[in-house]
Amino acid sequence: MRIAFMGTPEFAVPTLNALAAAGHDIAAVYSQPPRRAGRGKKLSPSPVHARAEQLGIELRTPVSLKGAEEQAAFAALNLDIAVVAAYGLILPQPVLDAPAHGCLNVHGSLLPRWRGAAPVQRAILAGDQETGVMVMQMEAGLDTGGVRAAATTPIARKTSxxxxxxxxxxxxxxxxxxxxxxxxxxxxxxxxxxxTYASKIDKSETRLNFGQDASAVERQVRAFYPSAWFEYDGQRYRILKCDVTEIAQELGPEGMVMDDRLTIACKSGAIHPQLIQRAGKPAMSIGEFLKGNKIPAGVLL
Incomplete structure (x- = not known):
């Protein structure tokens, strides 16, 4: 089939690779424009942008698809279908209608649960037992189109x-x-x-909230991996992996360090970090970390 592929992050790259490997005629790849990133704030191409260049496919990075000129350029591709995976731009109706078979989207949830921008993180946070991926026929609504195919997987203790x-x-x-x-x-x-709707993750959500049950805090760690953090003595510490442990609430208030193993009391139960990272330092096992970093019992985080 003659296809346009539209995607931006790493999530979209396997689909682009699979389409190319299957022998489809990929007329163009659309991706969001390069963004400034890193300490030097240099312009960095998206993962899909970089992969399209490696594959030698025509690349287009419009800021928007709302203009008549961009819509005409898309229609001129004379597509059988467009494949979309985490593109990040709204597709206006003329774009949705241009390919002979419309536009298909790869969406990482079991629709209609978790429509929107952050379905993987929201499914973990909510404690869902399983999630999946669907191929959806796109329409004007937010992830409201008909589903053509689906596959499921258990969430278990996977990180986002x-x-x-x-x-x-x-x-x-x-x-x-x-x-x-x-x-x-x-x-x-x-x-x-x-x-349900999977709203975009706000940076403020990545701060660990010990006013929840320990199981909910552990889900925060997995959902926001590798960015879930707490603060102590003006320094940020990321917890990359933790276990839930039962502990009597009367032993300490929410957020209190309970012992020399950095067990942290929650609303009910407690968490015990297994892998931790101090800002600007490499990740360490909790044993290695505590050899050189002391966060004493009785401290409130």
């Missing part, structure tokens, strides 16, 4: 990074499967019940 990589690979395989026989996968309307 691990789960995103898994869903990206699953979504790539599923998209290739659908495109190989499009009529065999008709779009099925989403249920009207069970709709």
């Amino acid at each position: 990074s691990e789960l995103t990589q898994e869903l990206a690979a699953m979504g790539a395989d599923l998209m290739v499967q659908v495109l190989a026989d499009l009529p065999a996968y008709p779009a099925q309307p989403q249920p009207s019940e069970g709709v």
Whole structure:
């Protein structure tokens, strides 16, 4: 099929690779423009941008698709279909309508649960037992289109990074499967019940909230990996992995360090960090960390 691929982050790269490997005619790749990143604030291309250049595919990085000129340029590609994976720009109706078979999206949740920008993190935070990936026929609403195919996976104790990589690979395989026989996968309307929205992650959410149950704090660590943090003595510390441990609440208030192993009391239960990182330092096991960093019992974090 003659395809335009539209994606930006690492999540989208496996789908681009799979489309190329399957022999589809990728007429153009759309990705968001390079952003300034790192200490030097240099312009950095997105992962999809970089991969498209490696594959030698025409690359387009418009700031918006709302203008008539950009829409005409898209329509001029004479596409059979457009494949979208975490592109990050709204597709206006003329873009949705331009390909002969419309636009298909790889979405990392079990729709209609977790429509929106951060489905993986929201599923972990909510304590969902499973999630998955779906190939959806796009329409004007936010992730409201009919579903052509789905695959599921247990969340278990996966971090958002691990789960995103898994869903990206699953979504790539599923998209290739659908495109190989499009009529065999008709779009099925989403249920009207069970709709939830996965709002974009705000940086303030990544600060660990010990006023929750320990299990909820542990989910924060996994959902915001590797950025969940607490502060002590003016320094930020990231917890990259932790265990939940039962502890009587009367032993200490929320956020108190309970012992010399850095066990931290929560609303109920406690967490025990396993992997921790001080700002500007490498990640360490809790044993290695405590040899050179003392956070004494009785401190409130």
